[in-house]
Amino acid sequence: MATLDRSPPTFSLTPTSPAGVQPGGHGPAVRLELAWGRLRRALLRHFRPDYVRRMAEKRQGECPDCSHDVLDSRDLKFCRNVCGYHFGPEDDPYRRRGPLPLARPGRAEVVVSGVALLVVAVVFAALAVSVHPAFALGAAAALGFWIFIVSFFRDPERRVPADADALMSPADGTVISVGEVDEADFPGGRAYRVAIFLSPFNVHVNRVPRGGTVVGLKYFKGSFVAATRGDCDRVNEQFWLDVREPSGRLVRIKQVAGAVARRIVCWLRPGEAVTAGERYGMIKLGSRTDVLVPAGEAIEVLVKAGDSVRGGATVLLRFRRPHAD
DSSP, X not given: OOOOOOOOOOXXXXXXXXXXXXXXXXXXXXXXXXXXXXXXHHHHHHHOHHHHHHHHHHOEEOOTTOOSOOSSGGGXXXXXXXXXXXXXXXXXXXXXXXXXXXXXXXXXXXXXXXXXXXXXXXXXXXXXXXXXXXXXXXXXXXXXXXXXXXXXXXXXXXXXXXXXXXXXXXXXXXXXXXXXXXXXXXXXXXXXXXXXXXXXXXXXXXXOSSOEEEEEEEEEOOBOOXXXXXXXXXXBOEEEEEXXXXXXXXXXXXXXXXXXXXXXXXXXXXXXXXXXXXXXXXXXXXXXXXXEEETTOOEEEOOOTTOEEOTTTXXXXXXXXXXXX
């Protein structure tokens, strides 16, 4: 049964405009990727000026006083949501998925951790041969940890239900709360929320629950308490995505960091049209994702606390259409 939370609002985090697709900061793997990007652009300008000129002609949009060095679509990976430039699908090779379905925001982590753990595994394997067979356990642990990292950043295809009245799950995980909550900037100050906990073993790619237009992006720098704690949605670092449906209905998705997760990713830009089930970001490691719609809507809720859901595939609720007289 849906729960009703009428506790007074205690949300006190201050919103800021995101400075990029991963506003909470960059780890060593991403910093290496950014450094490689600077070197790659310098090499292209020096050795392939014709390519740079062709891509400049294909670049679309406007970015007045742009601070982003954008030669091709690869350079938008970390600034897409704050840069006015873009490229057509035919000029964006990253729109074509490779044979290994890995989330694009996590590919640097997969590569860097793979190299580091391979070195560790080789060292332990050498010790197992030269010193004692027990060192083989270290090699196995290193390879096992890398398999976990690859699994964490997996990005499987999903069959999105063709249901115009459905609100899709924005994430894989377990439903931990269903019901009304205070939401100051929603009609009447209330919203109907489905909160989903993502363990480190879930797919962490987030998907848009309803089609519409992106009308708001808000980033909140906060704490990193456990995502299962009742107040984590009020104190933890989080990113809010607002989508306005053609009917005018507002749908909000909140990516909330957890005790381990420190990196929230959202690459959509304001004014962009999105479709139900479309990928739009991820949270790196265990976390929480909430989806909210205005309270008072005529809805049929299809999930309850404890249910397992899959992003872009599980229908959380359906909006009931008014009956004609």
